Amino acid sequence: MTRIKRGYIARKRRTQIRLFTSSFRGAHSRLTRTISQQKIKALVSANRDRDRKKRGFRGLWIHRINAIIGKNKKKQYNRYSNLLYNMYKGQLLLNRKIVAQMGILKGNCLLMIANEIIT
Amino acid sequence: MKMVNAFNMKRAAAGLRRINLDGLRWRVFDAKGQILGRLASQIATVVQGKDKPTYTPNRDDGDMCIVLNAKDVCVTGRKLTDKERTFKDQMAKDPTEVIRKAVLRMLPRNKLRDDRDRKLRIFPSSEHPFGDRPLEPYVMPPRSVREMRPRERRAMVRAQKAEQQQQNTDGTKKGKKREAPEESA
Numbered sequence: 001m002t003r004i005k006r007g008y009i010a011r012k013r014r015t016q017i018r019l020f021t022s023s024f025r026g027a028h029s030r031l032t033r034t035i036s037q038q039k040i041k042a043l044v045s046a047n048r049d050r051d052r053k054k055r056g057f058r059g060l061w062i063h064r065i066n067a068i069i070g071k072n073k074k075k076q077y078n079r080y081s082n083l084l085y086n087m088y089k090g091q092l093l094l095n096r097k098i099v100a101q102m103g104i105l106k107g108n109c110l111l112m113i114a115n116e117i118i119t
Numbered sequence: 120m121k122m123v124n125a126f127n128m129k130r131a132a133a134g135l136r137r138i139n140l141d142g143l144r145w146r147v148f149d150a151k152g153q154i155l156g157r158l159a160s161q162i163a164t165v166v167q168g169k170d171k172p173t174y175t176p177n178r179d180d181g182d183m184c185i186v187l188n189a190k191d192v193c194v195t196g197r198k199l200t201d202k203e204r205t206f207k208d209q210m211a212k213d214p215t216e217v218i219r220k221a222v223l224r225m226l227p228r229n230k231l232r233d234d235r236d237r238k239l240r241i242f243p244s245s246e247h248p249f250g251d252r253p254l255e256p257y258v259m260p261p262r263s264v265r266e267m268r269p270r271e272r273r274a275m276v277r278a279q280k281a282e283q284q285q286q287n288t289d290g291t292k293k294g295k296k297r298e299a300p301e302e303s304a
Contacts, residue, residue, distance in 0.1 A: 067170050067171055071170070
């Protein structure tokens with residue numbers, strides 16, 4: 001059989017990967033083998049964290065709602081848990097993101113609603 | 120002690136330039152008669168900014184906390200005398216360090232911890248150089264005291280009754296002897 005070199009097929013493939021990894025730090029953007037590994041790791045993290053991001057933000061919203069509701073010292077049970085319970089009972093279908101945004105921008109509005117709802 | 124306090128005052132007012140945002144409130148905590156750990160956890164919450172609706176975990180947005188009367192902070196049980204490096208010695212050396220360490224150790228250990236430490240100003244007595252700022256006192260949440268354990272309660276009741284006895288009787292020994300066995304039964 002005649003000798004066939006692979007030519008630049010491998011190099012073409014690897015330059016694509018190198019483009020992706022071009023802003024990484026140190027050896028992770030320079031050495032061919034580590035570049036392949038780092039691209040895989042980066043994509044895995046991105047995939048996983050797209051779902052984590054949703055969890056993270058929900059937790060942040062819950063935290064913020066709790067913070068602003070707890071300041072209203074008139075009612076006794078001023079907690080996030082009570083607010084949510086009473087919202088479900090009263091069939092108020094706001095999600096946490098909106099409630100948290102209300103808390104930041106129109107805090108008094110949220111406190112008015114909370115006062116009415118929380119028994 | 121007076122010299123140390125004067126030095127602390129200067130230092131306390133000095134580091135303010137490093138703190139960027141001044142949309143922050145100045146919260147005043149009065150440590151007089153408060154229990155060390157419970158006070159420290161409330162301070163830590165405020166310094167992290169966790170009671171604000173705009174809390175962001177990667178930004179340091181906590182309020183400036185001023186703690187007054189640091190030397191009057193209390194501790195329950197027998198902790199005053201029973202610890203190895205006694206609480207009393209530390210209070211003699213530098214009363215602000217007790218609260219500062221307590222709060223620092225309650226903050227999350229991350230890059231923002233040092234910045235948060237800079238927002239804490241602790242003073243042993245009621246004087247502080249920040250009189251011109253708009254200060255806001257912080258009301259501690261009501262404290263739930265746990266019930267006294269039965270042995271302690273009995274001892275306390277006995278002590279109270281002994282005091283009442285001494286007030287009531289006018290010195291007759293027979294009267295005391297009769298009353299004492301009735302109580303213990």
